[in-house]
Amino acid sequence: xxxxPPTLREKKRYLALExxxxxxxxxxxxxxxxxxxxxxxxxxVGLSESGLQLLYFDGRFAIVRxxxxxxxVVRAGIAAITGINKIRIAARVVGIGGTxxxxxxxxxxxxxxxxx
Amino acid sequence: MxxxxxxxxxxxxxxxxxxxxxxxxxxxxxxxxxxxxxxxTNACKPERTEAIPPDFLLYHSAELNAQSASQVRKKAxxxxxxxxxxxxxxxxxxxxxxxxxxxxIDILSxxxxxxxxxxxxxxxxxxxIEFDLGxxxxxxxxxxxxxxxxxxxxxxxxxxxxxxxxxxxxPISCYDFRAPREMAALAMLFGMKREEAVYAMSIVPRQIIxxxxxxxxxxxxxxx
Numbered sequence: 001x002x003x004x005p006p007t008l009r010e011k012k013r014y015l016a017l018e019x020x021x022x023x024x025x026x027x028x029x030x031x032x033x034x035x036x037x038x039x040x041x042x043x044x045v046g047l048s049e050s051g052l053q054l055l056y057f058d059g060r061f062a063i064v065r066x067x068x069x070x071x072x073v074v075r076a077g078i079a080a081i082t083g084i085n086k087i088r089i090a091a092r093v094v095g096i097g098g099t100x101x102x103x104x105x106x107x108x109x110x111x112x113x114x115x116x
Numbered sequence: 117m118x119x120x121x122x123x124x125x126x127x128x129x130x131x132x133x134x135x136x137x138x139x140x141x142x143x144x145x146x147x148x149x150x151x152x153x154x155x156x157t158n159a160c161k162p163e164r165t166e167a168i169p170p171d172f173l174l175y176h177s178a179e180l181n182a183q184s185a186s187q188v189r190k191k192a193x194x195x196x197x198x199x200x201x202x203x204x205x206x207x208x209x210x211x212x213x214x215x216x217x218x219x220x221i222d223i224l225s226x227x228x229x230x231x232x233x234x235x236x237x238x239x240x241x242x243x244x245i246e247f248d249l250g251x252x253x254x255x256x257x258x259x260x261x262x263x264x265x266x267x268x269x270x271x272x273x274x275x276x277x278x279x280x281x282x283x284x285x286x287p288i289s290c291y292d293f294r295a296p297r298e299m300a301a302l303a304m305l306f307g308m309k310r311e312e313a314v315y316a317m318s319i320v321p322r323q324i325i326x327x328x329x330x331x332x333x334x335x336x337x338x339x340x
Contacts, residue, residue, distance in 0.1 A: 020144070020291065040256055041305070072301045079298035080253050088291040092148065092298055 010051060013071055014097050016107035017062040017078065021089035024059040029084045031057070034064070038077030050074050055100060061108055062091070063100060071096065119311060123318035124151030125296050128223070129203060129246065129284040131156045131179070139167035141290045146172045148295040154201055154321065175325055177201035180221070185214035192220040200328050203246070216243045222324045223282060229266050235273040242327070244280035244320055245270060249302045250292060253285060267306040280323070283308075283316045 019030075031054045039047045050070040056063040066074045078091050097103035127145055130153045132138055138155065145153050152173025164174060178199040182188040188204065188211060195202055204215040206226035215224045216238040224238065225246040238245060247270070251263045274281045283303055287293045294302070300313035308316075326332055331339040 022291075040260075072304055075298055075301035076305055079294050079302050082253055082291070088289065090291045090293065092295040 011068050012051065012065050013068045014055070014100055014103045015064045015066065015071070015074065015078075015093050016095045016097070016103045017064060017091050018094045018107075019060055019062060019089065019091045021059075021084075022087050025084045025087065025089060027054070027057040030054070030062065033081055033084050033089075034077065037080045038074065041077050041080055042073055046070075046073060050077075056104075063103055119314045120149070120296050120300075123314065124322075125314070125317040126150060126173075126321035127153040127284060127287065127293065127317075128201075128282050128321045128324075129156060129177070129225070129248075129286045130154065131286055131288050133288040136289045139165055141287065141293070142168045142172050142174065144290040144293050148293055150296070154325075156203060175200040177203050177222075180204045182211055182214075183207075185210050188214040188221075189218060192218050196220045201324055213237070216241060218243075222328070226270070230270050230273055232273060232277070235277040235279050239277040239279045242280065244282050244324065245274055247271070247281060247283045247303065247306075247308075247316070248286050249283055249294070249299060250285040250287070252302055252305065253292075253294070264306050271307055280320050281312075281316050282320050282324075283313060 034054065035047060035052065038050065038052065049067070050073055051065070051067040052074065053065040054062065055065055064074065075093055078093060081089060081091055083089055095103060095107045097106065127150050130141065132141060132155065142153070146169045152175065154175040154177045156177045156179045168174065176199050178195045180188065180191050180195065180202055182191060182204070192202060201222045202220060203223045203225060204221045206212040206215060206224050212224060212226055212230065212234055215221050216234050219241045221243050223244045223246050225248060230245065247267055252260060255263060283299055285292055285294050285299070296317060299317065300310050303313040304310065333339060
């Protein structure tokens with residue numbers, strides 16, 4: 001079967017997240033918390049519309065995919081994360097890019113995030 | 117250049133809980149892109165130590181809790197001139213009213229709805245209304261719904277009467293800070309525009325601090 005042509009695919013943006021936490025959380029825990037946080041903010045409909053996907057997570061840095069139109073909703077959801085199982089955690093978006101590669105190259109392992 | 121990098125931004129209502137080091141909070145705030153923060157302590161002014169980044173501005177504010185209108189006036193009079201900024205924790209209608217009537221108060225943090233009378237007075241007396249985004253972050257379900265509807269109502273009045281307004285997350289630890297864009301995203305949940313959020317984080321705090329600086333004489337007149 002032919003693959004879906006690029007023109008018919010959903011547009012996407014990749015958000016680079018920086019995570020500060022007391023102890024390191026696991027990927028599943030973080031994803032669950034992120035989904036829960038967005039769902040409790042904008043509901044299940046909003047969560048499904050955002051096309052959320054966690055592509056990379058290592059405890060300090062994460063890459064999340066979403067639909068360009070829902071970036072600010074996802075951002076609010078990320079800001080609403082306060083803790084995972086009583087462990088305090090805070091995440092913020094350090095940058096947005098059009099491909100996973102550009103986001104990784106630009107923002108991963110960079111101590112100083114000047115541009116966002 | 118985005119709107120977020122044009123002006124220096126401030127976190128205006130930091131309340132470090134006991135055991136939290138101010139240095140760590142300052143480092144985090146600086147990293148998030150803030151140019152300064154206003155720390156609310158009831159004791160003396162926060163001390164500058166070496167660990168705090170040198171170009172990070174630190175101001176001091178006093179939080180005022182009052183039960184009655186006369187207490188508001190008395191306490192505000194006592195604190196006047198001793199801090200950079202006075203924040204009144206609102207409560208009942210009479211306390212809020214006394215707060216917005218008093219020119220010594222800089223920021224009113226109302227716990228519920230404000231009305232058109234309060235908004236008009238706040239506008240005349242240059243009292244800023246605080247939107248505590250921490251309440252959105254830390255609550256859930258019906259409580260959050262309530263908070264959002266209160267803020268939506270307050271925002272409507274604030275726009276109509278051109279009242280100054282500020283947004284903050286009232287961080288008590290370094291995990292409660294949110295970066296400026298995240299603040300805007302949270303503020304957008306109750307209808308605030310991005311530009312308004314930036315205005316609330318940059319221009320209004322600047323104005324408040326300038327107003328209380330010892331060189332300030334009256335609007336537009338400053339001792340150089």
